[in-house]
Amino acid sequence: MRWRARVWVTLRAGVLDPQGAATRSALVSLGFTGVQTVRAGKFLELELVAASREEADRQVADMCRRLLANPVTEDFRYELEGCQEG
């Protein structure tokens, strides 16, 4: 069966975020002076084939731990849903 996973990878609290800081600075320069903080993260959409929801869940958690997120500096979370066979 085919599954769609939505994965959020975000920097842990306390980890410096130069991309977020640069984005905030650019927004302030554009006149958005009310912007206090920006934290930059990743959002990934995956489609995968797996026999069951449990199997898909296990695989996506494993992908996050092994490749998609840096275990030292980043947290991840994901949502899983079944999708139409295409």
Added chain:
Amino acid sequence: MRWRARVWVTLRAGVLDPQGAATRSALVSLGFTGVQTVRAGKFLELELVAASREEADRQVADMCRRLLANPVTEDFRYELEGCQEG
């Protein structure tokens, strides 16, 4: 008042996604052979000060159009919530 915005920036359908393709290829190499597609996007969390929800909403939409998303290749969406004064 202080607002938190969560912003998703994703590539439009049909736009080539080399980062997603490289991620898929790396996942397959790691043994996740069921991965069919990966699309890579950005997820940003902003805090801003604005007088009202309408004003915050208008500003975040404007930030997306002017800086956070590329209007030619990317779509954006966002959620807004009030947050505790810190």
